[in-house]
Amino acid sequence: MPSTPLVQFASVEKRFGSGPAVLQGIDLTVAAGEFVSLIGPSGCGKSTMLRLIAGLTPVSSGKLSISEQPPGSAAPELGFVFQEPTLLPWLTVAKNVEVPLILRGFGSEERARRRERALAQVRLAEKSKAYPQQLSGGQKMRVSVARALALQPEILLLDEPFGALDEMTRDHLNEELLSIRQQQAWTAFFVTHSVAEAVFLSNRIVVLAAGPGRIHSIVEVPFAYPRTADTRQSDDFHHLVVRVSRALRSVDPTATSAP
Template identity: 40%
Template sequence: MSQTLKIEEARPLELVTGQRASAPQANTAANTAAINVDHVFKRFGSKKGDVQAVSDASLTIARGEFVSIVGPSGCGKSTLLNMIAGLMPVSDGRIEVLGKPVKGPVHELGVVFQQHLLLPWRTILNNVLLQIEVRNLNRAEYLPRAQQLLKRVGLGDFAERFPDELSGGMNQRAAIVRGLMHDPGVLLMDEPFGALDAMTRDQMCLDFHQLSREQGKTVLFITHSITEAVFLSNRVVVMSPRPGRIEEIVPIELAGERHVDIRDEAEFTRYTRHIRRIFEKMGVLKEERRS
């Protein structure tokens, strides 16, 4: 038996809660919560009957916390994010953002989607400032912030270019800047790196980790990548297949400042393996193990 296996048996992931999160986390005080999801259900009507998309989801996210949600396709991850953003009503339950009940679109949020959705006829600078125009804020006051953020993500020299002149990764960086333009306290990200090639995705992951730490935002991040979720997060929420429920919440107790080499460390591997095994138990991942 290898030393790695001996370590795992001696420490059976005591860092992991090992329980279903049917209620908000007790160690997160309600008055410090940025997002509070309380026994939320979502049903969609159809000719063949209602479809239960999200079932009894409860989650509390503290201000300044980075939380990722992982789960199989169609499990309700994006549905949950859209309900938090106020873009879709809940069927049952309650959601609060920054202490206020969600009853419609939440203007204090920033949202970044999988596709960058930049307008092709506007320059990169004008695309990120569109957020300001839509909110009827003073463009001149936010222009220095736009220029500073574009420079921070490596697009300072491309502010006057158009989206079709830039790569997918560069456009996605612009979309993240657009989401940060009005300085939201909470940022919701729905598979923002999903359409990128593997190398660009790794770089975006590194860049966004640094940027999110600098900005100090609360981030709810949806991804299909277990490695990405562990790398970025303070906690990883594991969702079951539809009807989507929160199967387990895994605290990630790694160093705050993370570098690419951390993915080679035993502690990092322990987290990713644990999350994979949750999916194996649910039948989402199936692997024939040789004796």
């Protein structure tokens, strides 16, 4: 596993206004190149942690640094993939991928180069002229991922991007995501409610408790990359799913080990 610290939470607390703490006592160091999944009950602050990293909301106390800088300052490029594809229906797939590049001020030639590479990575080059309403749910999420990848991010934040998809499509996109990661190294923070998804994708799984959000435990995932559909069939994989599920149930009795 890479050892260079990239993202560091030190006693981080987050409150909104005068309300109760959403996150409290968060201590976490993530190395460059790691894939870290955040899992826990609703309201435990998983998505808030992503927003803190992205600099979309400030910490209330403690310290969060990215490459030893405050979030949103001279930090590395970040890509954000949300729960919904949030594609603009009046733009083609190609133009949707270019939106963040236009906002960053890239010229047309560089935009085209990055767009074509990103669409090729998610296997949607042939859909570049299609409109969002002509795509399946899985294809829309691929476009959303391509839009983030076009920024060539050092950090990729993914907030339950595949949660609304059927299990087969989600598994396939998980495999594609890891394949892309081999080509374009980035550090990933991945929010999910699926234990199996977290185990398949991650180097480490952070199990969060709620009320306030806090780290309950961190589980190391020992499986080497690349991971394939066969990985999911191994006894070791199933044993780890059970272990993480037990940790999750200890903080959320309603949780199951279902994908």
